[in-house]
Amino acid sequence: MNTSRKLILGSSSLYRQQQLRRLQLPFQVAKPCFDEAPLPHETAPQTALRLAEGKARSLACAFPDALIIGSDQVAWCHEQQLGKPLTVAKAQQMLRCLRGQTVSFYSAVVLLNVAENRIHKHVDETQVTMRALTDAQIAHYLALEPDAVHCAGAAKSEGLGALLIERIDSSDPHALIGLPIFRLVDFLLAEGMEIL
Incomplete structure (x- = not known):
């Protein structure tokens, strides 16, 4: 493996850390400092990508010779972006709006080569059809x-959220959890990392 550069996961998400650990690559975790508020007139994929890149770039000064992974996810339904509800009351309201609907989850991943100021970007779209659940x-x-x-959307698909979901359509089954692994592997290979 190319060990000349450290691999940094710019995320405090335990789920993304677990996803990356499954690849058995050495990495360290750093918490990014970046405002996650959506901007006016920004599409959901644009928000997800801007946040993923912003998180990676927020760590560049601390890791000047690293490869930094940034990621973010935004849900879209009823012509609006759905982030993390953060409270049970907001989660209940969100899930009531989503029942029986098809929700688009946009999961962005970037890999920033800090030393060469080179960035790889991708947004994966996953369509999720929710069950018509009662209150x-x-x-x-x-x-x-x-x-x-x-x-995002209060749907923790890797846990009991599977009970909320009727159908998932995606090119990368990892993306719904928050980290599009297939494209990330492409980015790591492009940066000369030996993954096997």
């Missing part, structure tokens, strides 16, 4: 899966 089922789900308030 009682939504409340029960959120009681059993409290971390769902920290997931």
Whole structure:
């Protein structure tokens, strides 16, 4: 493996850390400092990509010789962006709006080569059809899966969120969890990393 550059995951998400660990590549985690508010007139894919890149670039000064991974995810339904609800009340409201709907999840990943100021970018779209759940089922789900308030659309697909979902259409099954692994591997190979 090319060990001349450290690999940094710019994310405090335990789910993204778990995803990257499965590749068995040495990396370290750093918490990015970047405003995650969407901008007016920005599309969901644009928001996801801007946030992923902003997170990676926010760590560039701290890791001047590293390859930094940035990622973000935005959900889109009813002509609006859906972020992380952060409270149970907002999660309940969000899931009520999403029941029986098809939601687009845009998962962005970037790989920043800080030393050469080279960046690789990708946004993966996953279409998720939600089940038509009752209010009682939504409340029960959120009681059993409290971390769902920290997931876009309150749907923690890698946990009990699978009970909310009727169908998933995606080119990368990892993307819905938050990190499009297939494209990330392409980026790492392009930067000369030996992954096997």
